[in-house]
Amino acid sequence: MTTPVVDLWGPATPGARTEISAAPEPHDEWELTGGKAWVFYSPLNRRQLTRPVILSDGFSAGPSRLDQLWAGLEENDDYRFVSELHATGHDVIILGYDNRAASITANADTVIDCIRRALAERVGRSKLVVGGFSMGGLVTRYALAKMEQDPSLPDHETSLYLSYDTPHQGAWLPVALQAFTHFAADNWGEVPLVGEKLRQFSALLNSPAARQMARWHLEKATGTVKEDRERVEFLQALEELGGWPRSVRRIGVANGVATGNGNGNGIKPDVTAVRADGETLVDTWLKTQATGDQEVARLQRKGGEAVSVRTSGLPDIDGAPGGLFTAPSEQGDPGSFGLVALLCRLLGNTVDPDVIATSCFIPAISALAAGDISDPKVLYRPITPDNSELDAFKAAGRNEGHTTMTEELGAWIVNEIVAIS
Template sequence: VGRSKLVVGGFSMGGLITRYALARMERDPALPDHETSLYISYDTPHQGAWLPVSLQAFTHFAADHWGEAPVVGEKLRQFSGLLNSPAARQMARWHLEKVGGTVKEAPERAEFLRALEELGGWPRAVRRIGVANGVDTGTGNGLKPDVTAVRANGETLVDTWLKTQAQGDQEVARLQKKGGETIPVTTGGLPDIDGAPGGLFAAPSPQGDPGSFGLVALLARLLGNEVDPDVITTSCFIPAISALAAGDISDPKALYQPITPDNSELDAFVAAGRNEGHTTMTEELGAWIVNEIVAGG
């Protein structure tokens, strides 16, 4: 309505959806003019998101064995289903469908990227700006690679542990049901990405266990186990170079390098002053967005 142009964008994967929609509306003559002048992405995984392989493996393992258990079974089935949902498959750079499966880019993601590329990758008739909940200085969140994040023993698990991701070949988890055989989970060729600068996987729970590995600790406790007290709760979720469309998150050097305007596919961006929770809205980031909208209006 009226002559004013629109501001269109989204948080997280919403930024990818609106990026695709605007690009398609520009290319498809059957669709109306999008009437948009400014596109905003907020901690959007332009180059993919990171879900620790050890987390994915534990979740599927637990759902396979205790998916029908009272109370916790529903939670396990739900989270395992979310990890295997079309949206998660499209968003995650590396996906594990089941315990014992292959860690890879899901076909759904490859298909989505092809569809986006056929549209030119980006909408062209708009100014493209973006926000990252991670820093652009290359400074990581402090998590070291190849250290134990969670270890659990008790009624249902025996010496089950998950580690933070390291470069090269690595055993990232060891899973064992009480009375069952040990199941090792290995990776190869992945970067040390848990500690990379970026928006953190932060999902606070009433029990006070936030984040990716914190969720594993919560599930292990609900299954009747003791968890070592020195749990590493969270990890990088959306690397800063992904949120700012500034490099390949498969490249361990690029993950930890400072990001400059020349690196980014965005016309302008702002990064948080510290690595904070994914999609966290702060005065620092919100004020920058408002200024961009006002300046463009």
């Protein structure tokens, strides 16, 4: 699998890989309010910002890391996205944040600051291209819409908005995963090494960005599964700005298929994804999500009372077509349930071998703004241009890791940029 552009868990991942090569020195680096931008001029433009393309980082823990972003864009197995943009005469501005888990609206101010700087540095009158990966697509969408509606802000002078596997209709973080993370952090948060990781995971899942992005959120293992208040308020704020930037062409891609076919991992609803017993856990298990009333997880610390996690009215979404949850580590690329299995082992337990490793993270209908992911029928419906709120889109030929850069998707975006500029 090619390197994803956005690493969902960032440096907090247990055993996270550290061999990512250093990115080349940017030609310029801009300090921004709440973040920074790394500027790479096209060799055709003589170190001048002539045709700017702003690409925003997405959701993860801590500050943006240029090396990791560069690896996803340029050092992957399939398509050198920055080089291809440079070959068309476009300059690339990689936009990062001081805190990728901050609220979407807060980081949107960083986008606005970056756009201001790009317009100030630009030579000539070429319109900007602005967009992002994963939640970065939401941050830039909000920023552009705000610049159109707020008279105190300048014209964004942008002709094209792009999103790459962005959760326009929300992301899916399995409720069972959220419950286990909070349960484990509460019980083993002080254990050397692994405890720090558990606390980081739990805090990340309860961060403003996660609450706004996740379609269903669980604050603690014994809490109530719901659409979080912060998400509701963000959607209201976005709607007050018109929902989308209106003076631009809107395009997007999905790392999932548009055919309605499931994600190819044979994930059925209401089956055991992870089961563990051992030094710290007793008969602890997580199930894949099913429609209707369901006990989705049983969590028990050795010597403690069992915690039952229940859901009602959620769709069977783990097997839906879409970008898959990946969490790179030295042990491979575990997905959502694979990450739980890894944590169970780190806590001294034996895990049943038949783990269902990954699940859908960004349903294709969410990435392509084509329907409500809470509707199980819509989740598995073929996506057509009439369904989508985008002006044009491209879906992957197979369901693959979230924000994986491929020639199939990257080349389509480059062609769209060239066509409008």
